[in-house]
Amino acid sequence: MRAVVTGGAGFVGSHLCERLLTQGHRVVCVDDLSTGRAENIAHLLDHPRFSYVHQDVTQGLEISGRVDAVYHLASPASPRDYLRLPVETLLVGSYGTRNALELARRDRAAFLLTSTSEVYGDPQVHPQPESYWGHVNPVGPRSVYDEAKRFGEALTMAYRRTYGVRTTIVRIFNTYGPRMRADDGRAVPAFVTQALAGLPLTVTGDGTQTRSLCYVDDLVAGLTTALETGVPGPVNLGNPEEVTVRELALAVREVCGSASPLTFLPRPEDDPRQRRPDISAARRELGWAPRTPLTEGLARTVAWFRATAPLPGEALPTLV
Numbered sequence: 431m432r433a434v435v436t437g438g439a440g441f442v443g444s445h446l447c448e449r450l451l452t453q454g455h456r457v458v459c460v461d462d463l464s465t466g467r468a469e470n471i472a473h474l475l476d477h478p479r480f481s482y483v484h485q486d487v488t489q490g491l492e493i494s495g496r497v498d499a500v501y502h503l504a505s506p507a508s509p510r511d512y513l514r515l516p517v518e519t520l521l522v523g524s525y526g527t528r529n530a531l532e533l534a535r536r537d538r539a540a541f542l543l544t545s546t547s548e549v550y551g552d553p554q555v556h557p558q559p560e561s562y563w564g565h566v567n568p569v570g571p572r573s574v575y576d577e578a579k580r581f582g583e584a585l586t587m588a589y590r591r592t593y594g595v596r597t598t599i600v601r602i603f604n605t606y607g608p609r610m611r612a613d614d615g616r617a618v619p620a621f622v623t624q625a626l627a628g629l630p631l632t633v634t635g636d637g638t639q640t641r642s643l644c645y646v647d648d649l650v651a652g653l654t655t656a657l658e659t660g661v662p663g664p665v666n667l668g669n670p671e672e673v674t675v676r677e678l679a680l681a682v683r684e685v686c687g688s689a690s691p692l693t694f695l696p697r698p699e700d701d702p703r704q705r706r707p708d709i710s711a712a713r714r715e716l717g718w719a720p721r722t723p724l725t726e727g728l729a730r731t732v733a734w735f736r737a738t739a740p741l742p743g744e745a746l747p748t749l750v
C-alpha cells in the first residue's frame with residue numbers, strides 16, 4: 431500500500447509513519463513543519479519506502495503516482511499551538527481537509543480523518559460516546575480547533591455521501607509519548623521536563639480536572655486498524671482510565687524520581703473539566719483497546735525526554 435500521511439512530521443504522525451513502514455507499506459509524509467519537527471522523521475529519510483514532501487496542505491496536495499490511503503493528521507493540536515495559529519487551524523481543518531479528501535477521491539483511496547475529543551467541548555455527559563453531540567462554545571478562543579475539527583468531520587461525511595469516498599473518522603483523546611514538544615503546553619511534557627529539572631510542577635486550577643491518557647503506540651495501532659477495517663465512524667480512540675491532573679503530576683514525579691513540589695496556576699478559559707472516552711465502539715468494531723499502563727508509558731516517555739533533555743540554561747516550559 432502507498433499511504434500519504436499529512437502532518438507526518440508531528441508527534442503522532444511520525445509514529446504512524448514508522449508503523450506503516452514496519453508493516454511494509456510505502457509512505458509519503460507531507461508536512462509544512464509549522465508545529466512538527468524535522469528531527470521527528472530524520473531517521474526515516476534514508477528509508478527506501480519513505481519520502482518527504484514539504485507542503486502546506488491548505489495550498490494544495492499534489493502527489494504524483496497512485497495513492498491507496500490518505501491519513502489526514504495535519505493540524506496544530508496543542509492548545510498553545512492553535513491559540514497561536516487560530517486562522518491557520520481553521521484553514522487546515524477546512525481547505526486542508528478538502529485537499530486531502532480530493533486526493534483520496536482522485537485515486538479511490540481510503541481516507542482517515544484524525545478528529546478529536548475536543549468536538550465534545552466541555553462535555554455534559556460522561557464518559558463521552560460517539561452519539562453525544564457535544565457542548566462547544568462556538569466563539570470562545572478554543573473554538574478555532576473544536577469547530578475546525580467539527581467542520582472536517584462534516585466535510586468528510588459529505589464526501590462519503592456525495593462522492594462515495596471510503597472515509598473513516600476517529601476522535602482521538604489525549605495521547606502522550608516520545609516526541610511531544612517540551613514547550614507545547616500539554617501536561618505530560620511540561621510535567622516531565624519540570625520534574626527532570628527539579629522545578630515545581632505547574633498544575634492548572636486545583637488539579638481535580640481529569641484527563642484520560644493513551645500511549646502513542648496504542649493510538650497509532652488504532653489508526654491503522656481503523657483505516658484497514660474501513661468503519662465510517664466516528665470512533666473514539668483513547669484510554670478510558672481517568673486520572674486527575676494532580677494525580678498525573680504525582681505519577682510523573684515518581685517515575686522521574688523527582689522531589690519537585692506542585693504549584694497551582696489559574697485554569698485556562700474553556701478548559702474541559704472532565705474527559706473520558708467511551709470506547710465500546712472501538713472494542714466492538716475494531717477489536718481495539720489501549721494496552722500500555724500509564725506508569726509504563728510514562729517511563730518510556732521520561733526515558734526519551736532524558737535522552738533529549740535541554741542543556742543547562744535552556745528555557746523550560748510552563749503549562750498553559
Ligand code: NAD
Nearest residue numbers: 437439440441442462463464465466486487504505507605
Ligand atoms: P503535531 O502538532 O505534533 O502534529 C501536527 C503536524 O501537522 C505537524 O507536523 C505540523 O507541522 C503539521 N501541519 C500543521 N498544519 C499543516 C499544514 N497546513 N500543512 C502541512 N502540515 C501541517 O500534533 P499531534 O499531536 O501529532 O496531532 C496530530 C493529529 O492528531 C492532529 O490532527 C490532531 O488534531 C489530532 N489529535 C491529537 C491529539 C493528541 O493528544 N496528540 C488528540 C486529539 C487529536
